[in-house]
Amino acid sequence: MxxxxxxxxxxxxxxxxxxxxxxxxxxxxxxxxxxxxxxxxxxxxxxxxxxxxxxxxxxxxxxxxxxxxxxxxxxxxxxxxxxxxxxxxxxxxxxxxxxxxxxxxxxxxxxxxxxxxxxxxxxxxxxxxxxxxxxxxxxxxxxxxxxxxxxxxxxxxxxxxxxxxxxxxxxxxxxxxxxxxxxxxxxxxxxxxxxxxxxxxxxxxxxxxxxxxxxxxxxFSADGVTVIINGVSVHPGFAKGKLQSALKIAAEVINALPKDRLSPETTSNREGFVHPVSINGGVEQVTIDFIVRDFVDNQLETHEQELEDIVKAVIARYPSCSYQFQVKEQYRxxxxxxxxxxxxxxxxxxxxxxxxxxxxxxxxxxxxxxxxxxxxxxxxxxxxxxxxxxxxxxxxxxxxxxxxxxxxxxxxxxxxxxxx
CATH class of the missing domain: 3.40.630.10 (Zn peptidases)
Structure with missing residues (x-):
């Protein structure tokens, strides 16, 4: 009926x-x-x-x-x-x-x-x-x-x-x-x-x-990742050999992300990704916010480890600088x-x-x-x-x-x- x-x-x-x-x-x-x-x-x-x-x-x-x-x-x-x-x-x-x-x-x-x-x-x-x-x-x-x-x-x-x-x-x-x-x-x-x-x-x-x-x-299962880049700020008139710009280091990190995989624009179906969604800051410090997505929970950790390895490799070229890597669970x-x-x-x-x-x-x-x-x-x-x-x-x-x-x-x- x-x-x-x-x-x-x-x-x-x-x-x-x-x-x-x-x-x-x-x-x-x-x-x-x-x-x-x-x-x-x-x-x-x-x-x-x-x-x-x-x-x-x-x-x-x-x-x-x-x-x-x-x-x-x-x-x-x-x-x-x-x-x-x-x-x-x-x-x-x-x-x-x-x-x-x-x-x-x-x-x-x-x-x-x-x-x-x-x-x-x-x-x-x-x-x-x-x-x-x-x-x-x-x-x-x-x-x-x-x-x-x-x-x-x-x-x-x-x-x-x-x-x-x-x-x-x-x-x-x-x-x-x-x-x-x-x-x-x-x-x-x-x-x-x-x-x-x-x-x-x-x-x-x-x-x-x-x-x-x-x-x-x-x-998707979802995490948010915040990467904080700590640079060295010096007056630009006296900066030779001293200045290490967090802005430029952040740009290098983003540029080092995979170009043909692991991004929203290169993935489909059940493929996950790492996606930078915002960047804020200046010479002294920059914060980059990422979202990390995958259907399988442990793949999130794999993607996050790859992202942190990229950050470490870039920071290694700037010995006076440091970074923080913060992961926050969003949903599963x-x-x-x-x-x-x-x-x-x-x-x-x-x-x-x-x-x-x-x-x-x-x-x-x-x-x-x-x-x-x-x-x-x-x-x-x-x-x-x-x-x-x-x-x-x-x-x-x-x-x-x-x-x-x-x-x-x-x-x-x-x-x-x-x-x-």
Whole structure:
């Protein structure tokens, strides 16, 4: 019964909600020490709470740290595990999210999409092969001046639309469902202040993936490495034979990194990398921040040792100088946790099938809130939200793919009840 009801929900509010949400600027700020890192993320949080209350979810609220919590009560007599659906409200600092103007390209016919506010921004099927699966669909882009925000407002819109369907269709049987919207995921702090005891979920699904039908149970494991170069500063007028510039030494370190491997631009699939992301300082001292990524934990140590060997070799040429090498764990491959709970993925895969798609099981060359949630005691794979080309002006999503996400969420909720 649930399947026929869910698949007969031809249209939901996902597209209309998405168009509203992307116009709220929620860009996070890695330089801020507050939570949320930007107050404007609360603007979307308040909107979402109001909309959740309006559809009858009585406990929806925004907490002091900018997290949105809500509960869809069970309508089944079974002791169904409590399932959470999670998406993040912030958009990436990499590209402006101010004054986003969404544009709908209806009945897409397979041509290049030229964005109206900047004709140099062109979304080409040759560069975005998933567009070839969108013939006849309605594509949403930004105008060319900003990112779109499908990462992850497409996920939010799908969860909100699914919640509305569930509240209006009590004949779809399900256990207790939790909704969690987080701030600051894009800067690695998405679950820093989450209250898992208050959330009260057994398992979760982030709705933060890409291609329709995809489900991900594996992420990179991730470390951050900080290299501090201590140089010798001398007045440049009297520097001969004495000055040893930390800036130039840092440049040598970066230049000595492998050119044909171990970098984001030269790796794919399951290959890891070492990536310098920022450099700050002057002649006396320079700090270089790296991110180190691999699917296998002990490979992180291998990459870090290679990086430190490079630093040592460069510093050896400057006997009056020194360095510090600091490693900080960021997150670990969530597959280590999810493999202990195979039923979570089994339900996700079957939900995608029942929503009319062939599941695509993938690994993420990155991380999600689910990576850390899994190791915090809330096992959490990642489901597609339909967005593409995240963090830039070419970002796009189709309305029909968001509708597929809604149906997948509904099937997940129903399947947990059915299989209990």
């Amino acid at each position: 649930n399947d026929s009801i869910i698949n007969n929900v031809a249209h939901t509010s996902a597209g209309e909600r998405f168009l509203r949400y992307v116009q709220v600027d929620t860009q996070s700020d890695p330089g801020s020490a507050t939570c949320p890192s930007t107050e404007k993320q609360r603007d979307l949080g308040k909107m979402l709470v109001d909309e959740l209350l309006a559809i009858g979810i009585t406990d929806a609220h925004l907490d002091d740290y900018g997290y949105v919590y809500a509960t869809i009560p069970a309508n089944s007599d079974k002791a169904v595990p409590v399932i959470c659906f999670c998406s993040h409200m912030d958009t990436s600092p990499d590209c402006s999210g101010t004054h986003v103007k969404p544009v709908i390209h209806r009945n897409y016919r397979g041509d290049d999409i030229v964005l109206p506010d900047d004709s140099t921004v062109v979304i080409r099927p040759s560069e975005h092969p998933d567009l070839r699966n969108q013939l006849g669909n309605d594509i949403i882009t930004a105008s060319g001046a900003t990112l779109l925000g499908a990462d992850d407002k497409a996920g939010i819109a799908a969860i909100m639309a699914a919640a509305e369907v569930l509240m209006n269709h009590p004949e779809i049987k399900h256990g207790t469902l939790k909704i969690l919207f987080t701030p600051d995921e894009e800067i690695g702090r998405g679950v820093d202040k989450v209250n898992l005891a208050k959330l009260g979920a057994d398992f979760a699904y982030t709705i933060d993936g890409e291609t329709a039908g995809s489900i991900e149970d594996e992420t 491959n969530m597959k280590q946790v999810l493999d202990q709970y195979p039923q979570i993925m089994e339900v996700g895969l079957e939900a995608i099938r029942r929503a009319g798609m062939q599941p695509i099981r993938r690994s993420i060359r990155g991380g999600t809130d689910g990576s850390r949630l899994s190791f915090m005691g809330l096992p959490c794979p990642n489901i597609f939200a339909g967005g593409h080309a995240f963090h830039g002006k070419q970002e796009w999503v189709s309305v029909q793919d968001m509708e597929r996400t809604v149906r997948t969420i509904l099937h997940i909720a129903a399947l947990w009840e059915e299989r209990t």
